[in-house]
Amino acid sequence: MIRASQVASRIRVQVLDKQWDGAIRHVAAGASQTTVFVERREDLSAVAASAEHPSVKHTVWAGTCVERPDRSLIFHSGLLPDQLAGLLSGKPPRDAGPAGQIPLEIETGPAVAAVTGAIVEAQRRLPEARFRARWVEFDQQVKIGYGGAVFDDRRSTRRIRIDAALERSDRAATASAERVIKNDNNYISDVISEIIERLEARMNAADPVAGPTTVVFAPAIAGVWIHELVGHAAEADTAMRGRSWLTPDIDSLPAGLTVIDDPRRARASWKFDDEGTPVRPVALIHEGRPKELLHSRRTAAEWGAKTTGHGRRGSYREPILPRMGCTFIANGTDDPNEILQNVQEGIYVRRMESAHTDPTTGRAVFRVTDADRIRCGKLVSPLKPHLLETVAGKALEAIEGIGCDLAFDRCIGTCHRKGQPLPTSVGAPTICTRLMTVRF
């Protein structure tokens, strides 16, 4: 059994020191409307397929960028505070500093202990299966200078994922499960229990029937759907170019549908975005009507809207984009069991990931990796992996049930937009919609 004490939280210390504050203020004072962004980021990945041979990848980077009022960007890795003015003016900076090392915040030991412990535990419980455990952790500290002020923020998260494969005579199955690690007790035991249960069940997976179908999403899973369909369409730069299906005049969505993005609830939450704007929750759809967009400072000014604090960059090398933090469907009033019982034929989706999204048309394709067939209101058999195609307007209009069991982060992913990765969260209650298409 893996105990929480093995991955006990650590007290974080400030790694970007106060010298930066003076340098940033100095630059900002001489260049109005200019944003200074300083980042120090650390990533750790520990992977084990056997208890004896874990692999570890541990990286740390530091960098700075200056974004001018005309949106031009100048960036440089590993600068020291006294080189910041040179970056803005184009003067050659000296080498990035004397020999030394960038301070390390993340410890490797707990991650390695967690993945090797998970493998030992999983193999003890189902010796004939093959398991792979992966721990992913990141810690980012940023300083943002704008308008004479300096804003500090820190984003960090840890998660574990276990994949399993099982072959028995002429049958085979795979299953995956994951958790965001907070201060849970026995979280790895829970993940292992979940994955073994699904692995056994999926040994009897059947072919899905291609074509139109009714879909019930398990708690949290419709968050993936809504992230792709609504969230990307509500990113203001897309909407402002007229490339979003989600227009303000849409009035055919169910009145019970409310979609919110609140980065403060994200697994890697932020208080200030990467322009120093305080974050606030935004209702993208409120009771069936499109309401607000996700804004960076620039898009808010051009749109004449309030800032929302959603301007993020994948790293100091990238420009600001409006991005999602934690997108979720608000709780409805329907009983999740009744939602399922009302479906005569359909599929119950337990895990899926995005394969393709087009916010202009609202069309999206998802890879469903774990689902069950629904017949006469009951789950009757697991289904082989397949694709699910959906068109936003039609599928959202066809929502027939919104449960009261809102959950988060059961399918954890990284959102990639214009080549910029960002850890995001999603959430949803049990949701039923009629108009989706199975491709198999």
Place this chain on the structure above:
Amino acid sequence: MSRFDEWAGRSDVSIDTIANLLEKTSSDHGRGPVEGFHRSSSTRRLECGGSSGEVVSRIGREQGGALRWIDPRHEALGFAAASGGAAVALATCRAIASKTPGKPVDACPWNIEALPVEDVDASTGMPTLEEMEDWLRKYSPEPVDSAWVEAGLSTETWLTCPQNRQTRVRARAWAMWTPREKAGTSAKPLFLAARGWSELLRLDPTEAWRDRALSRDRERPWPADAKLVFSPETSAILARMLATTTHRPGASLGTPVGPGWVLTARPDDDTGSLFGSLVDDAGFPSTSRILADGHHVTGDWGGPGSLRRASFRDSPEPVPVSLRMHPPRLDPPKRSVWVTRIDLHPAGDGWMAELHGRQYPDGVAFRPSWMRLRPQRLLETCLGGVGPARSSHIGMTTPALVFDAWSFKAE
């Protein structure tokens, strides 16, 4: 030359200094051998987007180093990377390595001795922002949703077992356009890549625009039982996916293939191919291989010489690069579909593919259609090629590939 140009092109430490630091890191490590790597790169990008046609620049410099080590059974990998000049980056990597459990015994899985290589691109000139803007405006379709062009120059130095020291200077140029389609229609970006700015100037993306324009207004159902001719752009996507699957390390040699499936890996082609290099991203000598001869699968693309890093923050992994299709040339089939777009999604033992196409060569466009594609079936039905071979940004050079009629249900 602007003041930025002055410092962006200036190297703060010499390659010799970096190599010496790598050597010292390896010998001082005390926990066993390591593979060391350092990269310094300068990039500049011009982006234009939206109806305003606003042009925005992004310029900068990045440096970073990495260490890699391997356990006694070559089953587990340790990897550390840090940004900064060589001294800071390698010191940080050493600190990471010293805290990682397990004692490494090797820096790499292949104990290959290689002569020192200094592999420097012939043309390493960087364009001015003005030159980049002129080029972007000349080749951007109207209207464009977004477009960018980027030029980069990188200097890489590494030290592998047993103390092989290699250096490489590479120029790259990339461009991307997302054309503005009519309302409610999706647009797929078009990429172009070349070995440096001067090579990019030789390329002309206008033919791809013509193909895109002819494939709009699709109404007719996809015809059954027609031969398929994939455009060079879509052939590259399909052939690379097939090569990745069929010729992966440990591939089944002798698997039958169609007469058109003639494939070589040319990672050692250093004469202008996008990813060609005398050594791979771990410092091992690159070598050519014949992967298929039109009858059978004859080889795989893995092993030393095939390792590539996505960035200095990533450990080198075997990947297929510099692949070339050499199919027998055919006359364009009379009754065929010209496939102009393919979206592949992994599904079971193959892919679900969404195909866009039109009657070959300039006929009506068909409604997009879904198909289930199985690698073996694709290999066996590859008949040959049509037209000149083209290089793509994903490292595949191929003409338009012709496939026999597939059995599928059109939707």
